[in-house]
Amino acid sequence: MSAPPELDPVIHAQARLRVVAALNTMGAGNEMAFPALKDLLGMTAGNLSVHLSKLEEAGYVEITKTHKGRTPVTYVALTQRGRAAFDDYTKAIRALLDNAGGTS
Amino acid sequence: MADDGDRIPSPEETLRLIEEQRAATVSRLRGDPVLLYVPWGTAWLVGFSLLFLHYGLDGRPYAPISLWQALAVHLIAQVVAGAFAAYGITKQTSGVRGDISTKGTMYGYSWFAGMAVMTVIGIRLAPMLPEAEGGLLWAGIALLVVAILYMAGGAIFLNWRMFFLGVAVAAVDAVGVVLGPGWHALLAAVLLGGGQIVLGLWWRRHP
Numbered sequence: 001m002s003a004p005p006e007l008d009p010v011i012h013a014q015a016r017l018r019v020v021a022a023l024n025t026m027g028a029g030n031e032m033a034f035p036a037l038k039d040l041l042g043m044t045a046g047n048l049s050v051h052l053s054k055l056e057e058a059g060y061v062e063i064t065k066t067h068k069g070r071t072p073v074t075y076v077a078l079t080q081r082g083r084a085a086f087d088d089y090t091k092a093i094r095a096l097l098d099n100a101g102g103t104s
Numbered sequence: 105m106a107d108d109g110d111r112i113p114s115p116e117e118t119l120r121l122i123e124e125q126r127a128a129t130v131s132r133l134r135g136d137p138v139l140l141y142v143p144w145g146t147a148w149l150v151g152f153s154l155l156f157l158h159y160g161l162d163g164r165p166y167a168p169i170s171l172w173q174a175l176a177v178h179l180i181a182q183v184v185a186g187a188f189a190a191y192g193i194t195k196q197t198s199g200v201r202g203d204i205s206t207k208g209t210m211y212g213y214s215w216f217a218g219m220a221v222m223t224v225i226g227i228r229l230a231p232m233l234p235e236a237e238g239g240l241l242w243a244g245i246a247l248l249v250v251a252i253l254y255m256a257g258g259a260i261f262l263n264w265r266m267f268f269l270g271v272a273v274a275a276v277d278a279v280g281v282v283l284g285p286g287w288h289a290l291l292a293a294v295l296l297g298g299g300q301i302v303l304g305l306w307w308r309r310h311p
Contacts, residue, residue, distance in 0.1 A: 014121065021122045025129035029203040036199025040132050041125075075201055090122060096115040 010058040011089045015043065016051045020060065020086045023078035031064065031075035052076060060085055127311065133204060134263060135196030137307035141269075143188035145300030151178025152293035155243070159236060159286035171239055182246075186219075207260050214256070218249040240285040247277035247292065265307065272299070 011017050018041055026032065032040075038048050055061040060082030064075045078086070154174035157167040190212070197208035222245045230238035251274035258267025276295050280288030 017118070017121060018125045021125035022129045025126045026133070026200070026202075026204065030205075031201045033199040033201070040129060077202075090119075093115045093118050097119070100115065 007092055008085055008089050010054060010060060011085060013051075015041075015047065016055060017089075019048070019051055019055060020078065020082060020089075023061065023076065024083060024086050026078075028078075028080075028083065031077040034074040034076060037076055055082065058082075058085075131311035133196065133200070134261065134311075135192045137304045137311075139192030139195070140189055141300040141304030141307070143185035144182075145297050145302075145304060147178070147181035147185035147297075149293050149297030149301065151181050152243070152289045152297055154178065155239065156286060156289035156293055159239075159284075159289055161286040161290070163286070171235055175239065175242070186215075211253075211257060211260060215253055218253055222246055222249050236285045240281060240288055243285075243288055243292065244277060244281045247273055247280075247296070251277060265303075269300070269303065272296070 011020055019037070022037065022040055023032065034045075034048070038045055041048065043051075052061060052063060056063055060079060062077045062079050064077070066073055066075065151174070154169055154177055155171075158165050158169045158171055158174045160166050193208060193212055197205045222242075225245060226242045230241050232238075233241060251270045254270030254273060255267050256270075258264060258270060273296055276291050277288075280291045283291075
């Protein structure tokens with residue numbers, strides 16, 4: 001019997017999981033602007049900022065501040081590390097499901 | 105709490121949440137099917153119906169509509185539809201930077217190039233043909249350009265729905281051109297015009 005896999009605490013929170021899942025869907029080489037991400041997730045700007053800071057601290061997302069004309073724009077991208085963490089997380093969740101299915 | 109981001113109840117729930125978020129993101133990146141397909145479908149339904157009434161199936165017109173009136177309405181309707189589609193594509197790629205928006209830009213220019221060359225070929229060759237065949241040339245190339253660009257769009261954005269819509273347009277175009285101008289217009293109006301309206305609405309409900 002394998003021990004239940006550890007779940008990454010940074011991702012194992014509903015809001016941050018959704019942020020990472022959304023960014024992961026875009027594929028490497030793509031960034032999403034903060035307002036677009038906020039609308040997609042249906043979160044408030046304040047709430048999303050808090051979660052993005054946590055993900056940035058963990059090195060899972062990269063936040064780029066730039067300008068489009070005169071308007072400042074913030075882009076968010078999943079880092080390679082974030083992508084790997086999401087991959088490991090989904091594997092761990094699937095393993096948990098399999099274990100639960102095997103013992104019941 | 106916002107800081108904690110709410111603990112997740114069960115693995116099943118978690119996988120469902122991931123899948124829902126993935127699906128929502130894919131449909132956001134694909135754009136609104138109502139904006140992309142319904143105006144186009146409406147333009148074809150109206151434009152090709154007028155052409156059909158002009159040609160008739162046995163060479164006799166069903167309504168007193170001249171070819172130029174039918175073509176003018178068809179063209180204007182397509183320009184309006186193109187504006188809606190352009191707005192839809194802009195909305196779809198706005199807020200995204202990277203491969204996706206680069207693909208979107210190149211794809212947009214491909215539509216522009218296809219339509220421009222179609223116009224050049226039509227203007228150069230259609231006047232040399234009998235009236236009905238000239239109209240069929242225009243309609244035949246227009247559907248060919250759209251068919252190939254839908255199929256290419258499916259390949260670029262990994263969207264099977266769009267790809268098969270392109271296949272359907274190509275098939276209707278080929279069959280219609282073989283059968284003649286009246287049939288081409290009828291099939292394009294009903295199957296492609298009506299079809300795109302139905303599919304656009306259906307795909308919004310079932311992303």
